[in-house]
Amino acid sequence: MQPSSNESSLDALFSSVGVVPRRRFLTAGAGIVSAAIVGAGTAEAQTTVAPSEQDRQHMSQAIQLMRQAGVIDKTGGPFGAVIVRDGEVLAASGNSVLRDNDPSAHAEVNAIRMACKKVGAPNLRGATLFTSCEPCPMCYATAYWARVSKIYYAAAWTDYADLFDDSNISQDMKRPYAERTVPIGQLMQGDAQQVWLEYRKMPSKTRY
Ligand SMILES: [Zn+2]
Numbered sequence: 709m710q711p712s713s714n715e716s717s718l719d720a721l722f723s724s725v726g727v728v729p730r731r732r733f734l735t736a737g738a739g740i741v742s743a744a745i746v747g748a749g750t751a752e753a754q755t756t757v758a759p760s761e762q763d764r765q766h767m768s769q770a771i772q773l774m775r776q777a778g779v780i781d782k783t784g785g786p787f788g789a790v791i792v793r794d795g796e797v798l799a800a801s802g803n804s805v806l807r808d809n810d811p812s813a814h815a816e817v818n819a820i821r822m823a824c825k826k827v828g829a830p831n832l833r834g835a836t837l838f839t840s841c842e843p844c845p846m847c848y849a850t851a852y853w854a855r856v857s858k859i860y861y862a863a864a865w866t867d868y869a870d871l872f873d874d875s876n877i878s879q880d881m882k883r884p885y886a887e888r889t890v891p892i893g894q895l896m897q898g899d900a901q902q903v904w905l906e907y908r909k910m911p912s913k914t915r916y
Pocket residue numbers: 814815816843844845846847848
């Protein structure tokens with residue numbers, strides 16, 4: 709992974725979110741395992757491996773949280789996620805978009821936030837994210853930013869495309885700005901570029 713190139717351009721990030729994993733999912737779909745594996749980062753990380761019994765137990769917990777969130781407690785949609793590193797469950801969460809009135813409270817984002825707080829760092833290198841459903845672009849991007857090392861998912865976008873917009877958002881992000889669902893335009897680039905100039909000169913600029 710090359711943070712310098714990936715962090716400099718949202719377009720680069722979004723194109724990697726929208727295109728690379730989708731291609732990988734299609735490849736993984738031909739495999740015999742029910743869960744797909746996604747290496748956050750470069751295309752070279754693409755590998756399909758048979759999950760272990762331990763992996764299945766973690767995914768089972770994610771699916772329990774999925775049912776809890778969407779069917780029993782109704783805190784949000786039926787989505788659950790578990791984050792594991794070195795055999796330790798760092799965080800586990802269901803979707804809480806409705807309970808929290810927070811459109812970003814997807815299970816994966818909730819779990820990533822909890823896990824980062826627990827480890828006291830904004831990254832989760834070496835961790836695996838088990839998510840009950842194929843991560844949406846926001847959750848994939850959050851896992852990417854968190855430098856999660858591996859993602860397993862159970863249900864695919866196509867299993868609930870009639871109910872949730874994951875696939876639509878992915879397709880939308882591949883379109884030119886002028887054709888996007890949410891109108892997007894540029895304003896005051898020069899003023900913002902000035903801050904980049906200042907930031908670039910800082911000897912101890914923040915990197916993550
Ligand atoms: Zn999501």
